[in-house]
Every structure is written in structure tokens, then in C-alpha cells.
Amino acid sequence: MKRRTALKVAASAALTSVLTIGSAYGAEPIRFGAVAPKTGALAAGAAITHWPNIQLWVHQVNERGGLRMKDGSRRKVEIIEYDDRTNPGETIKAVERLATQDKVDFIVAPYSTGLNVAAAPVFAKLGYPQVAATAITDKIPELTQRYPSIFFALGSTTALASSVADVLAKMKAEGKIGNRIAMVNVADAFGIELAEASRPIFVKAGFEIVFNRSYPLGTQDLSPIVKGAKASNPDAFVAWSYPPDTFALTEQSKIEGLNVKAYYTAVATAFPAYGGKFGKSVEGHLGAGGVNTDTAEMKAYFAAHQKVTGKPADYWASAVTYASLQVLEQSIEAVGTDRKAVIEHISKSTFQTVMGPWKFVNQSIDKVWTVGQWQGGVFHGVASTGLPGAKPVIVKTGW
Amino acid sequence: MTARETRTLILVVVAFALLACLPLLRHGYLLSLGVDIAMYTVLATSWALFSGPTHYISLATAAFYGIGAYVVAAGIGTLPYPALVALAGLAGAVAAALVGLATLRLSGVYFVIFTLGLAELVRQIVTWVQNNFTGSRGMYVLTSITERMIYWELLALAAAVFFIGWRVARSRLGFALRIIGNDETVAAHLGINSAACKLALFVISGAFAGMVGAIMAPRLSYIEPSIAFTSELSFQVVIMALLGGVHRLWGPLVGVIPFTILWEVIAARFPTQTVLLLGIAFLLIVYLIPNGVVGRIESALRAAQRRVSHA
CATH class of the missing domain: 3.40.50.2300 (Response regulator)
Incomplete structure (x- = not known):
């Protein structure tokens, strides 16, 4: 009995502290969801290319004081992470959970071609932008036509x-x-x-x-x-x-x-x-x-990646993944957290990223390293x- | 039909009618959980149709499921979707028949190992065909089929499984299977063709798994061998069915619902320790409720009856 009481006290204390952290900042943080493999066949790849960049981006945005919103306020970012066990059924369910249960403002696109394609219908249905940094497919025209919320950044x-x-x-x-x-x-x-x-x-x-x-x-x-x-x-x-x-x-x-x-x-x-x-x-x-390892932005990115995550970035999709988060960042700063406006903004604007200037043509970055x-x-x-x-x-x- | 059977039938019909209303709530998360539960209900119940009476543990679910998914992926551009689902059921049945003919004379652990290898074997054959003949392009299943339609399809399939299970249990085939499960030698002496009986049930469960794969393919959208033939699926089906209990038709259902919800809670609360906690859950189930929830309920009922009669 005693141990159960102690557990209850501990649990409620933990809950209270989470709640107080949540409200400690002046402005409400913007909540991001992320679902990608932490176990299963693609866990190793995601651990190199996907997760560290989310960690780095959240760290850097919050260190700056948060996203600089249109009205001049600063909003920090919070991240909720789920493991899909490299199983597309789980990816779909986790996206639903993030949107309807956790009520996050935005969701980071999943990892790999298969999981991104599987999640595309649910992203589209829920109206969340999906900037896919690790999907390579020849179906880009068909997929973008079908799903207005998906954006491709790694080529065909x-x-x-x-x-x-x-x-x-x-x-x-x-x-x-x-x-x-x-x-x-x-x-x-x-x-x-x-x-x-x-x-x-x-x-x-x-x-x-x-x-x-x-x-x-x-x-x-x-x-x-x-x-x-x-x-x-x-x-x-x-x-x-x-x-x-x-x-x-x-x-x-x-x-x-x-x-x-x-x-x-x-x-x-x-x-x-x-x-x-x-x-x-x-x-x-x-x-x-x-x-292009010679640009100042890329050099700074590699250094920060090493410093914050403790491991080096890879020379392909790492920087693209980070750039996809910068796209979300700059869009939210420009038009706020209205997801429909963000999707609209992403499809029309030019973004300054670690990969250089990015402009989506028909929802796809057509200039990529091969x-x-x-x-x-x-x-x-x-x-x-x-x-x-x-x-x-x-x-x-x-x- | 006895009065009791009529009552049960009405209850079942009402339950299915209520469940069919789930998509009307327009709650995407509940619906995606519902799809999972419906899918595992069909898989675990059809699995138990074969494995319950015969005590043959089959790990071949993923093989039939994957075949079904690939039938849809290969034919989506050329044939209408309902025909593909039927074709997937047929493909699952044919595969089960071939495998059953070759292996159902094996007993116990040999059969388990063979079925475990089967998913990998089929996966390698599919890959070999793609690599040498067709190329892997076009393994996208892009349709306008929504999650609610998938849910309804699975629900209809679940109704079909229960109906067939009910029919089989009341037939000569079901009686023969129960005898085989109790003692195969006795069954043989009674003149029961045990291989044919087992094969018939194995074919039914293969057909259902194939159709489930076909129904789920539009949800996966992108069909890869590693996704379609994941052995995790086979194990989950077995665990859920065993958790519920396989000697009653509704037993697996009692396992599927709590397990899917437990799984979901673990995935949501402990996103980085999911696999560890699931492993622990497996162990607890095997050690603490070896006869499944149904077995527990029944022994509790028996104990209560004994107390009443003693008093």
C-alpha cells in the first residue's frame, strides 16, 4: 500500500511539473509532433539522418528564444516523439494520435519513402503540411496532385x-x-x-x-x-x-x-x-x-550538428531534413499557425535554408544533389x- | 434454431450494427484504432479456427497477408478492386493448400518452424520475380479508398469469419477436428481423414489472411517486401489469440481488444521503450494467463458454481 501511495505521489508530482513547465513561458509554445522509426529495419538510418536534426532544430530555435511570430511575439517549440517501429500502420496511427489526441500544431514528416507515402493520405485528410525530406520516388507528380499537403525535397x-x-x-x-x-x-x-x-x-x-x-x-x-x-x-x-x-x-x-x-x-x-x-x-x-560542403551555412550546420547532437551529420539527407524544418519554421514565422495558410505559403515562397535557397515547383524541390x-x-x-x-x-x- | 441461438444471433447483429456506426463519429484516431482491432480480429479468429482445435501453431499469417497485399499491388491498374480482394483470398487459399499438403503431416515444432520460414520464403520469391522479370516499379497502391471503407470491409470480413466459424463448429468437420485435437491416433482409428480436415481449415484461415492483406494494401499505399511480409504480424496474431483463448469462437476477440489498446497505451506513453514493454507484456501473458482470458473467466465461473453448490 505504502509503495502504491508513493508511486501515486511521484506520478502526480511529475505531472504537475510537466504542467508548470508548459505554462512557465509567457507565450504558449508551438507543439510539434514527430513519428519515425526508433526500432525496426530503418531505425539505424533514422538515428543518423532523422532524429538528430529534429533535436538540433528544436535546440537552435529555443536557444534563439523561439519562433519570431508575425505579431512580434516569440514562441518556443515543443516536440512530441513517437516510434512507428518501421511499420506504416503505426505511422498512420501515430499521425492521427498526434493530430487528434495530442492536438499538435504541426507534424514533422516521417522517415523514408515508404512511411512518407503511407502517411500522405492522413496528412492530407487532417490538413497538416508534410515536407518529406527522405522520400525518393518517381511518383512525385501523381502524389503531389493527389495530396496538396505533401512536399518533396530529395528528388526522384x-x-x-x-x-x-x-x-x-x-x-x-x-x-x-x-x-x-x-x-x-x-x-x-x-x-x-x-x-x-x-x-x-x-x-x-x-x-x-x-x-x-x-x-x-x-x-x-x-x-x-x-x-x-x-x-x-x-x-x-x-x-x-x-x-x-x-x-x-x-x-x-x-x-x-x-x-x-x-x-x-x-x-x-x-x-x-x-x-x-x-x-x-x-x-x-x-x-x-x-x-555543397563549402558554403558558410553548410559549414555552420555541420559544426552545430556535431556540437548539439554529439555526432556528425551525413552528407546527403541530414541537411535536407534540417532544411525541411527550416521551411516549416520560416512559413510559421511568416503566416502563423494556420496550417492551411502554411501549406499555401510553402508552395509559393522561397526559403533560405542550409541547402541554399529553396523554392518548391509543383510541391517539389527540383534542384537536388544526386x-x-x-x-x-x-x-x-x-x-x-x-x-x-x-x-x-x-x-x-x-x- | 433454439431460442438461445436466436438470442445470440440478435445480439451479434446488434453489436455489428453498432460497430458499423463507428466511422460516423468522425474521430480519425478512434477509427484508426478500430481498423487495427478489426484487422486483428479477423486474423486472430481465422487463425484460431485452425489452430484452436488442432493445436497446430501456425506462424504463416504474414505470408498469406503479404500475398494478398501483393495481389492488389500487382493488379490495381488492371482489375477492379473487389475482384482483387477475391483473387487475394483465392491466392491465400491456394498458397495455404500447397503448404498444407506439404506440411500438415508434420507435427508440433516442425510445423511451427516451417510456417515461420514460409513468410520469408514467399518474400524471397516475390523479390526474385521482381528482380528478374518485372522490376519493382508500380508497387504503389494509390486509390480513393478511405479508412472508413477499409474499416467497413474488415467488419464485413469479421462477420464472415464468425459465420464460418459457427458453421464449422456445428458440422461433421468441426467434430472431427475436435477429435483430432484431442488424440490424432484415435481420430485415425475412427476413420477420420485427419490430413484432409486440417487442410480444409488451414485453407480457410489462409484465404482470410489473404483478403485482409488485400483490404489493408490501400492503407499501406507503398508495398515493400519488408512491410508486407513482416513476421511481427504473425507473432502478434498468435499472442492475441492465445491471450483471448482459442477454444471458443469469440475467444480471440477478447484478446485482440485489450491487447490493441494496451499496445496503443504503451506506444503513446512510452514511445522509446515500446518494444521492451511489449516483450514484458508477452511474458506476463504467457506466465499468468496461459489459458487466455476466456479460460480465466470460465474457471472463475466454475469456481463460483462450486461455491454455490457447496453452500
């Missing part, structure tokens, strides 16, 4: 694939590489989609695909794949890979001494841990994503769909 699958072909075609034209490509892909949704999209583009660009193999998701031993690729004597190696196999393929390639002049792995090449693990060996490695390359310890963008600041591509020298 075809853009990602064709950009790689463009980079390699340019290297071929300059005589830096020959026309033999070894291409592998992880046999899972995104890997298959990219392999499908890129095959005809490579052929059209005059390449010969001399080795073409896929491997199941979660394959532990990739040495047969790398050995096969090496035996085909390629000039370029392209892997449409996921994080675990990006690391495993690179490790194997190093062991086997797969010496190509152009080496591309897809997702996770932009992770700081990739450069950290392989050190100088990654010099010249191409991968999906990239950012290929990056490790050069001198950072992963810098080398190809984009129209962004300034790309560095020239260098030839990979060896391991």
Missing part, C-alpha cells in the same frame, strides 16, 4: 540513376574510363528500382554492362559478387546498395583489390561512418547524395539537377 529515382550515368558518360568522353561497367544491386525494392531505371540509361550512354548480378538483402558474404565483378575486368563498378551491403561491398572490394577508376555505391556512402571506417581508401568513391564523391575527407556533391557548387569528378586512384 530516375534522376538519381541517370545522374550516375551522366557522371560516368562524362568520364568516358574525357577518356578517363573505358566503357565496361560492372553493375550489382541489392534485391530489394529501392535497389531493384534503381537497377531497372539505370540499365537502359547506361546502354544508351554507350556503356557495355559486362557484369550484372543481384544479391538478397542481408547477404553476409559478398565476396562471390566482388570476385565476379573483378573477373569481368570492368572500368567502373556501380552498386545499387543499402547501408549494410555498401559497407560490406567496399570491404570486399578492398580485400580483392577491385581496381576501377570509378567506384560507386548508393545509400550510406554519404555516411560519415563510411569515410571513418575506410579512411583514405574512400578517396574518389562516388555515392548517392552529396552536399551524386557525391569523397574528396580529401569530405563527401562533396559532384552532380545535381541544377545546383551550383559541384566539384569536378576525380579518378579513383587505388585502395
